[in-house]
Amino acid sequence: MGALDGKRVLIMGVANERSIAWGCAKAMADAGAELAFTYQSEMMLKRVEPLAQSVGSDILIPADVSDDASMDAAFVALQEKWDRLDCVVHAIAFSDKNELTGRIIDTSRENFRNSLSISCYSLIDVSKRASQMMTEGGTILTMTYQGSNKVTPFYNVMGVAKAALESAVRYLANDLGPDGIRVNAISPGPMKTLAGAAIGGARKTFKFTERNAPLRANATLEAIGATAVYLASDGGACTSGEILHVDGGFHVLGMPQVDNIQG
Numbered sequence: 546m547g548a549l550d551g552k553r554v555l556i557m558g559v560a561n562e563r564s565i566a567w568g569c570a571k572a573m574a575d576a577g578a579e580l581a582f583t584y585q586s587e588m589m590l591k592r593v594e595p596l597a598q599s600v601g602s603d604i605l606i607p608a609d610v611s612d613d614a615s616m617d618a619a620f621v622a623l624q625e626k627w628d629r630l631d632c633v634v635h636a637i638a639f640s641d642k643n644e645l646t647g648r649i650i651d652t653s654r655e656n657f658r659n660s661l662s663i664s665c666y667s668l669i670d671v672s673k674r675a676s677q678m679m680t681e682g683g684t685i686l687t688m689t690y691q692g693s694n695k696v697t698p699f700y701n702v703m704g705v706a707k708a709a710l711e712s713a714v715r716y717l718a719n720d721l722g723p724d725g726i727r728v729n730a731i732s733p734g735p736m737k738t739l740a741g742a743a744i745g746g747a748r749k750t751f752k753f754t755e756r757n758a759p760l761r762a763n764a765t766l767e768a769i770g771a772t773a774v775y776l777a778s779d780g781g782a783c784t785s786g787e788i789l790h791v792d793g794g795f796h797v798l799g800m801p802q803v804d805n806i807q808g
């Protein structure tokens with residue numbers, strides 16, 4: 546018996562085998578879930594298709610979260626395949642990488658709008674659409690980062706977007722709770738993904754958190770995936786509106802480990 550036997554899960558945000566969405570997909574498939582995938586563009590399909598096939602899924606649907614027509618079509622296509630949905634994994638974010646190297650004070654209006662729309666509004670939009678298919682209750686999961694409430698090098702407007710995302714998680718949890726739908730965010734530490742690499746100083750941040758986290762380790766795709774399984778399973782039945790850190794404990798620190806302080 547798998548913890549997710551019989552559950553239907555929509556995975557949004559696989560770009561390649563390093564994607565956090567893929568870590569979730571693999572763990573959820575191993576736990577017995579049936580999966581459908583969305584992909585952002587035809588270019589992504591080449592990577593996503595073999596991954597989907599490897600977990601027995603042939604439901605691959607294009608969906609650009611910044612485009613209402615694309616989202617309309619995606620959920621029509623999903624409804625043609627499935628009459629019910631139990632879980633969505635929303636692992637999507639975007640910001641212009643040129644604005645993830647300098648100072649937040651230089652953020653352009655256009656990139657602010659895009660970053661917040663793709664990285665935060667999309668969760669609200671997806672939740673509305675997905676919840677209409679969650680006729681037996683369900684779980685909505687998103688991915689955040691602690692740059693939402695602590696200043697982290699070059700995270701800039703993404704920090705603002707993640708703060709908004711975490712707030713949206715709480716409001717959505719309250720709206721959808723009466724329908725038996727839980728809404729939670731996982732907050733992984735830095736990961737070596739395409740989106741992660743777009744942030745200035747990514748390698749240094751990765752090494753710093755690895756050296757200083759209480760567990761002296763960064764997150765793994767396996768641990769993030771297992772957390773997604775837990776939250777989507779009956780074990781997570783009483784958890785909603787939560788931001789669950791999967792970061793080796795890094796978020797509790799006020800200072801680096803003493804051996805790593807120079808001077």
Ligand code: NAD
Pocket residue numbers: 557558559560561563564565566584585589608609610611635636637638639663688689690732733734735736737738739740741742
């Ligand atoms: P990734 O690059 O593998 O995934 C990002 C995904 O967002 C891609 O699949 C991309 O296609 C999708 N996306 C971007 N714009 C889109 C749009 N308009 N429509 C549809 N899809 C779109 O990187 P990842 O690190 O796996 O990112 C997944 C989530 O995890 C993001 O929300 C990210 O902020 C979050 N996160 C990442 C880290 C990290 O260090 N990598 C840490 C904490 C949280």
